[in-house]
Amino acid sequence: MNSEAPLRVLIVFGTRPEAIKMAPLVKQLEDAPDIDCSVAVTAQHREMLDQVLDLFHIKPEYDLNIMLPNQTLYEITTRALTGLKDILEQEKPDIVLVHGDTTTTFVAGLAAFYRQIKVGHIEAGLRTGNRYSPYPEEMNRKLTGAIAEFHFAPTGTAKANLLREGVDPENILVTGNTVIDALLATVTDEFVFGDNILDNIDYNRRKVLVVTTHRRENIGDPLRNVYRALRSVVENYPEVEIVFPVHKNPKVREVVNAVLGGVPRVHLIDPLDYAPFVNLMNKSYLVLTDSGGLQEEAPSLGKPVLVLRDTTERPEAVEAGTVRMVGTDEAAIYKQCKLLLENYEEYNRMAGAVNPYGDGRASGRIVSGLKYYFGLNGRKPEEFSV
Ligand code: UD1
Ligand code: UDP
Numbered sequence: 001m002n003s004e005a006p007l008r009v010l011i012v013f014g015t016r017p018e019a020i021k022m023a024p025l026v027k028q029l030e031d032a033p034d035i036d037c038s039v040a041v042t043a044q045h046r047e048m049l050d051q052v053l054d055l056f057h058i059k060p061e062y063d064l065n066i067m068l069p070n071q072t073l074y075e076i077t078t079r080a081l082t083g084l085k086d087i088l089e090q091e092k093p094d095i096v097l098v099h100g101d102t103t104t105t106f107v108a109g110l111a112a113f114y115r116q117i118k119v120g121h122i123e124a125g126l127r128t129g130n131r132y133s134p135y136p137e138e139m140n141r142k143l144t145g146a147i148a149e150f151h152f153a154p155t156g157t158a159k160a161n162l163l164r165e166g167v168d169p170e171n172i173l174v175t176g177n178t179v180i181d182a183l184l185a186t187v188t189d190e191f192v193f194g195d196n197i198l199d200n201i202d203y204n205r206r207k208v209l210v211v212t213t214h215r216r217e218n219i220g221d222p223l224r225n226v227y228r229a230l231r232s233v234v235e236n237y238p239e240v241e242i243v244f245p246v247h248k249n250p251k252v253r254e255v256v257n258a259v260l261g262g263v264p265r266v267h268l269i270d271p272l273d274y275a276p277f278v279n280l281m282n283k284s285y286l287v288l289t290d291s292g293g294l295q296e297e298a299p300s301l302g303k304p305v306l307v308l309r310d311t312t313e314r315p316e317a318v319e320a321g322t323v324r325m326v327g328t329d330e331a332a333i334y335k336q337c338k339l340l341l342e343n344y345e346e347y348n349r350m351a352g353a354v355n356p357y358g359d360g361r362a363s364g365r366i367v368s369g370l371k372y373y374f375g376l377n378g379r380k381p382e383e384f385s386v
Pocket of ligand 1: 047049069070071101102216249
């Protein structure tokens with residue numbers, strides 16, 4: 001690299017959570033005078049991605065628009081790989097930055113590798129140890145890790161996972177998770193939704209359960225069991241109100257509507273924009289989810305989380321006591337909801353705010369880390385620690 005020329009960074013992402021978590025980094029890279037930053041989206045998600053791009057005023061230089069209804073992993077992989085080939089040829093970046101564990105993430109890493117372009121992996125090192133759970137994310141992040149040159153790990157646990165796999169410690173930087181950067185910039189106690197359903201709920205007198213589900217391995221009977229448990233909870237506890245922004249995946253929507261459609265005090269709504277969504281969590285009583293990102297956000301807001309999965313790659317908040325794994329068994333989910341609705345000691349034990357995932361300064365550390373790795377900064381930045 002010519003030391004006079006700016007560092008050319010290409011950021012690639014495709015889905016809602018990648019966009020939310022990359023947005024604070026895009027902003028910081030755009031502001032850095034010695035960095036020339038471009039954004040390419042595969043648009044593996046369309047509407048749910050656009051919601052985030054609009055909110056954070058990100059205008060991608062490239063948009064592959066690959067999403068298909070009910071898309072298969074093969075379709076995402078091949079359409080993204082072919083599209084990225086031309087973008088990389090035109091852009092010739094010094095480094096491609098990818099985030100997390102989606103199929104866009106892995107494919108963008110692979111596309112860069114095929115051109116012998118360095119890859120930086122943001123949110124590196126998360127592992128469950130089970131290649132089929134979550135599926136295909138566990139394999140996506142391992143493959144991305146194998147390709148990446150630089151690993152921006154959110155926590156010390158993630159760094160330890162990478163070290164166990166033989167990654168050179170010099171190429172790992174613990175940064176905290178950029179999701180906390182985005183969250184802290186967005187949550188405010190005075191938030192008004194501007195939406196009839198959400199503004200009319202009395203969050204002090206009702207117990208609002210926020211629910212999201214989308215994991216591929218949960219589609220079908222596991223999700224049906226989850227929704228049946230929720231129906232029993234709302235039927236047995238008149239103070240409970242459920243707000244469920246339903247993922248756009250038709251396979252999720254079909255089962256949600258069949259089990260929870262028309263049930264009183266269950267609000268099935270479209271995916272919310274990020275700002276109303278995190279502010280809804282901030283006003284809620286309890287979060288039930290199979291999402292990865294929510295397991296990081298809710299603990300920071302002091303909200304207990306019941307995780308509708310059998311494995312997690314985010315053990316930190318489980319260890320801190322804010323997050324509990326409940327899986328997808330109907331009786332187990334009902335039992336845990338009952339406990340947290342009836343037993344205030346138990347509830348309060350889980351509801352203490354903890355921040356194992358970040359301090360709001362992850363993006364800054366990543367920018368400094370990039371400069372260090374490319375010789376624009378003399379010293380490796382200090383790592384995030386809890
Ligand atoms: C994807 C990621 C998953 C991530 C999740 C975040 C893969 C294989 N999966 O899962 O890791 O946790 O995003 O939400 O990378 N759809 C729309 N509009 C949208 C988005 C989706 O209509 O804006 C529908 C489409 O029919 C699409 C389907 O949802 O085919 C599934 O989308 P897909 O990206 O394949 O899977 P997700 O479950 O969203
Ligand atoms: N989110 C959102 N609107 C919603 C539901 C979730 O903006 O209606 C945000 C949420 O705050 C988090 C991210 O989307 O930052 C999580 O995305 P998702 O659960 O789809 O993916 P995962 O984190 O499991 O990869």
